[in-house]
Amino acid sequence: MTVPPGDPADAPLRLSATTGCPDTWPVFDRLWRDHGPVAPVELEPGVHAWLVMGYEELKTVTGTPRLYSRDGRDWRAFQDGTVPPGSPLGPMMFFRDDVVGHDGDEHRRLRRPIEDAIAAVDHRRLRRTVEYLCRGLIGAFAERGAADLVAEYAEAVPLLALGDLIGFDPRQSRELLTAMRALSGSGSGEDAHEGDRRLEALLSRLLAARREEPADDIASLLLAHPGLRTAAEALRSIVVLMSAGNHTTMSWIAQTLGLMLTDPRFAGRVRGGRLGIDDALDEVLAVAPPMINMPARYALRDTELGGRAIARGDALILGLAAVAHDVRAHAGSQFWQRGNRAHLAWSAGPHACPARDPARTIARTAVATVLHALRGVRLAIDPADLEYEPSPWTRCPARLPVTFTHADPGGTHGRRSGTRA
Numbered sequence: 001m002t003v004p005p006g007d008p009a010d011a012p013l014r015l016s017a018t019t020g021c022p023d024t025w026p027v028f029d030r031l032w033r034d035h036g037p038v039a040p041v042e043l044e045p046g047v048h049a050w051l052v053m054g055y056e057e058l059k060t061v062t063g064t065p066r067l068y069s070r071d072g073r074d075w076r077a078f079q080d081g082t083v084p085p086g087s088p089l090g091p092m093m094f095f096r097d098d099v100v101g102h103d104g105d106e107h108r109r110l111r112r113p114i115e116d117a118i119a120a121v122d123h124r125r126l127r128r129t130v131e132y133l134c135r136g137l138i139g140a141f142a143e144r145g146a147a148d149l150v151a152e153y154a155e156a157v158p159l160l161a162l163g164d165l166i167g168f169d170p171r172q173s174r175e176l177l178t179a180m181r182a183l184s185g186s187g188s189g190e191d192a193h194e195g196d197r198r199l200e201a202l203l204s205r206l207l208a209a210r211r212e213e214p215a216d217d218i219a220s221l222l223l224a225h226p227g228l229r230t231a232a233e234a235l236r237s238i239v240v241l242m243s244a245g246n247h248t249t250m251s252w253i254a255q256t257l258g259l260m261l262t263d264p265r266f267a268g269r270v271r272g273g274r275l276g277i278d279d280a281l282d283e284v285l286a287v288a289p290p291m292i293n294m295p296a297r298y299a300l301r302d303t304e305l306g307g308r309a310i311a312r313g314d315a316l317i318l319g320l321a322a323v324a325h326d327v328r329a330h331a332g333s334q335f336w337q338r339g340n341r342a343h344l345a346w347s348a349g350p351h352a353c354p355a356r357d358p359a360r361t362i363a364r365t366a367v368a369t370v371l372h373a374l375r376g377v378r379l380a381i382d383p384a385d386l387e388y389e390p391s392p393w394t395r396c397p398a399r400l401p402v403t404f405t406h407a408d409p410g411g412t413h414g415r416r417s418g419t420r421a
């Protein structure tokens with residue numbers, strides 16, 4: 001990548017410094033002040049990239065696949081071996097032969113079945129299933145008067161809900177949890193590769209069962225979809241759904257609960273009815289989106305972006321949180337505090353998240369259910385001691401230990417959701 005020499009403001013910041021800090025707001029403010037809309041960052045020692053923080057620049061990068069590719073094989077640091085094959089960056093940045101890794105016609109062919117599967121989700125049934133799952137999780141710690149709302153709640157809800165939609169029973173969904181933890185990118189490179197392998201093995205078994213006997217679930221829908229050529233493509237599509245949906249939705253739930261527990265103004269507005277649950281969820285998407293920094297696009301030729309000279313093969317990271325600091329696009333932080341949905345937490349362009357509706361149903365139900373079920377909830381540690389999972393990409397509280405005075409998990413009447421009405 002090209003960085004003008006001799007300018008101290010251009011000394012690249014380690015990307016993980018934007019996610020591991022106690023407060024991201026001053027860090028992104030500073031990056032913006034020092035560099036403008038496109039900042040040089042370091043991913044690993046000696047591995048550089050551009051963090052795209054400007055609203056218009058992000059729209060350009062995500063909306064111009066002929067110039068900014070999603071295919072990790074176009075990354076110069078991959079081509080010349082600067083990044084070794086076992087790098088922890090691999091699972092998020094190397095080429096994957098699925099909807100995420102392709103552009104153009106091949107991307108459209110692989111995305112269509114995923115969109116069809118998501119369009120077939122019955123949201124009333126999904127809400128009932130998630131409510132049932134949430135009540136079960138709350139019931140498990142209700143007597144204790146204390147819980148970790150990450151490990152015992154936020155981490156489990158999306159996985160169990162997605163597992164149900166895909167076709168797993170609750171016991172099988174729980175088996176996926178360990179694999180997904182490793183895959184989430186917070187572990188070492190080896191952990192991530194091992195998680196990937198175990199996840200694919202579990203899913204292969206499900207697909208074999210559904211080939212024998214189709215059911216009303218995403219696995220069966222994808223197997224039968226005319227757009228997919230092989231069972232391996234159906235498997236890879238399900239892996240993407242699980243890996244793209246699990247950690248993001250967990251972060252969304254955990255960040256919303258975290259803000260409610262640590263920010264009295266935020267909690268007061270939700271409890272006082274001035275901020276609906278959806279507005280609260282949107283505020284989190286704007287100021288603390290699940291994907292703080294989304295990898296990646298790769299420049300297909302030398303070009304210019306936000307006043308920077310971008311070289312062919314450079315990696316560009318989507319600054320989905322940093323964009324909230326673009327004062328050219330809005331009037332500052334207050335802009336985000338009115339349920340505004342003009343954020344880029346779902347990204348933009350052909351690869352933008354196709355699953356915002358089911359993600360919202362899961363997150364909204366999880367937040368609403370725990371809010372109704374627990375009384376007198378308090379964070380059991382000093383908010384200043386909250387720690388975040390180590391990852392350059394996401395910023396999820398590592399744990400949310402709480403105490404509560406009363407828990408009413410309510411009825412346990414739920415049913416499997418499936419994908420169709």
Ligand code: HEM
Nearest residue numbers: 099100244245248249290345346347351352353355358359
């Ligand atoms: C039910 C839960 C979810 C599922 C099944 C899901 C699924 C997906 C899939 C399949 C993709 C790849 C699309 C493509 O490359 O064409 C994707 C991308 C993405 N999703 Fe989601 N997702 C979920 C939840 C979320 C949440 C909660 C967020 C954050 C608010 C999120 C943010 C993103 C982003 C930023 C991308 C990447 C877009 C890009 O590369 O430009 N997703 N998601």
